[in-house]
Amino acid sequence: MTDSPAVRAPLDPKEQPVLDQLLGIRTQLELLRADKSTYVKSEDVIRLFNTLIDQVEVLNQLRSNNRLEQNRVDTVLDDCFQLVSLAYMAIGKNHEAPAVYSALSTVKRLLDHLHEAAFFSPKDLESVGHRLEEYKSTVERGRESYSPQLTTLLEARLEGCQHLLSKLQHSLEKLSPEQKVTYEKLVSILRSLSACNTKSKYPATEVKNLHAQLKEIAQHLESENKFDINLSDSERFAQVMQTMHMRESKNLEGEQLVADLLNRCLLWHDIIEQKQGRIDERFEETYKKLLGIRNQLEKLQLTQAWSLRETDLYSFQRQLDRIDESRVDGNFLDATGQPADLHTQRTLLYLLRKSYSLIYFLIISSEPVSEALLPIYNQLNTLKRCLEEVKISGGVSSPRELYPYSMKLNSIDNMRIDGKFMIGSDIPDGQGAVNHLLAECFDLAYELRLEATQDSDDEGEAAPPEPERASVTAE
Structure with a gap:
């Protein structure tokens, strides 16, 4: 198992x-x-x-x-x-207390990794904070409906996540609005460099462009790379990480936080430029496994609405958990107990964290609709997007152009029995969401039809008198 x-x-x-x-x-x-x-x-x-x-x-x-x-x-x-x-x-x-368990487990993993990595965007924390509030409300609503055993368990997990989130938020409190923009830009560049490092073909041009952005930021900050040239990459990285982790106890000023992250970006660029995607062969198997998981999750992210069964995420979660928990003091070890080099460690950690973040995205993107109703729900979503695009592009010139949409909507509407979408004798969850989406589509179609009818009437009123048209024809 x-x-x-x-x-x-x-x-x-x-x-x-x-x-x-x-x-x-x-x-x-x-x-x-x-x-x-x-x-x-x-x-x-x-x-x-x-x-x-x-x-x-x-x-x-x-x-x-x-x-x-x-x-x-x-x-x-x-x-x-x-x-x-x-x-x-x-x-x-999705909005029932039991559904919160898996989401909280993933959030806890994410927060642990953000804390370990010692860099994160304020937007990352805002998103997580918003979700935790939603989960807290869900647990509270379920207090009367579910066993105290469940609510106690979920509240303990919520408390742990909230405590860690507050700790991370505190470390960025002294960033000014301008510094926050720069800090978020550096976070994006660091993640982009890590993504480049895991591509099948090393993207030298993209890495060069990212380095140019770093140098531009360094010039703006009048900052210099102050590393000791006599130190190894590992020693330089340890020096940067030690400085960045000091924020927890000293709550560093915003200027120092930005400078620390800039130095880390510059160092990571130098390391991946030297390695160009080559991984220590001792960890090739772990690398390929994590890369495969990341790639599968990215595909699911693109096709989620049509191909994802939420329970499929379980196998990904457990594979990642096994890899994550196999680390010793945060390090990946080979068969002999020797740690990987710095480049391999950071590359494997990037793939691990990226995979957890993709699972988190898939969980929060899950629609509160039963799997049985998803085909109908997805068709209606597609219809709604099409009708919205038609409206944005200026509508239709004739009500006849709306016939294909109307026919599809009517065929879906006719599937209902007493206002419910039935699957056999079952009434799957998500009826409200599907019916609401169906109503939105009908409203959009009606608005477009009304506009087209009014435009046709206006053109009729503005048309030249019939005798003149006859005269033109005679000529």
């Missing part, structure tokens, strides 16, 4: 029945995820969730005197919560 690699304490024999039940729940959730012949049904997910909560209550009773116990039961329990959380999203219950 897909257990986390973290070392666990031996299993208490009393917990064996709980573990057996959890393994069975996980297997059933895995089967739901893997079966692409049908959509994930609400009753199956809710039944498994309730069974899972029952086992949590049994486990809590067994651990009444030892709340800090961590063993394989906790690993499998986390797997179950991750799967059931993503399954709630697949059935369109």
Whole structure:
């Protein structure tokens, strides 16, 4: 299966029945995820969730005197919560408390990595902060509907994420508005350099352009690269990182924060220019695995609306978790326990963090519509975009031009039974969202038809008298 690699304490024999039940729940959730012949049904997910909560209550009773116990039961329990959380999203219950679990797990990973990396954009933190507020509201709404076991667990995770977010926000407090713009530009350049470093063919021209931007910023700041030329790349990087991490205790001035990040960008440019995408062969397997995950997630990002089943994210999450947790003191080690060189370490970390951020994007982009209704929802979204483009480009010259849109909308509308979209005898979640989108499309089509009709009437009124047209024809 897909257990986390973290070392666990031996299993208490009393917990064996709980573990057996959890393994069975996980297997059933895995089967739901893997079966692409049908959509994930609400009753199956809710039944498994309730069974899972029952086992949590049994486990809590067994651990009444030892709340800090961590063993394989906790690993499998986390797997179950991750799967059931993503399954709630697949059935369109994105705004229900169970769906929050997976999102919070990903946010925690992201914040941990931002803290470790010691660079991030203020916009990154604003986005995460906004999401945490939404998740907090979701958990609060679910307080009466769901077990206290679940709400307590989610509140603890929320608190951990909020604490780390506040810590990161505090480190950037002294950036002035102008410095914030420069800082965000440097963050973008650093990430772009890392992306260049992982391309199949080293993009020398793109890297050169990014370096030119760095030099322009350095001139504007009247800053110089003050590295000791006698230091190795690793020593120079350690020097930069040490300075950047000082912000946590000293809350550095904005000018120093920008200067630190600029130095780091310049150093990273020098390193990747020297390596040009070549990775230490000892870590080639890990690199290819992370690169493959990143590429698959980027494809899903482009085709999400049509091809993503949210539970598919579970396998990506677990693969990344295993790689992340295999690090020792933050370092990737080879088979003999030796750490990778600086370039390889930072390249692998970039791919790991990028993959987590893509999962986060896919989670927050998930529509609150059941997988069963997604084909209809996606068709309506496409129709809406087309109608909006027609309106922006000046509308139609005749109501006849709207016939294809009207026919499609009517065919979708006729699929409803008593105002609901049915799949067999089931009424999938997301009815409100689909009906609202259908109404928007009808409204757009009506507005375009009305404008076209008015334009036709105006042209008729402005037309020259009939006798004159006859005279012209006679000539």
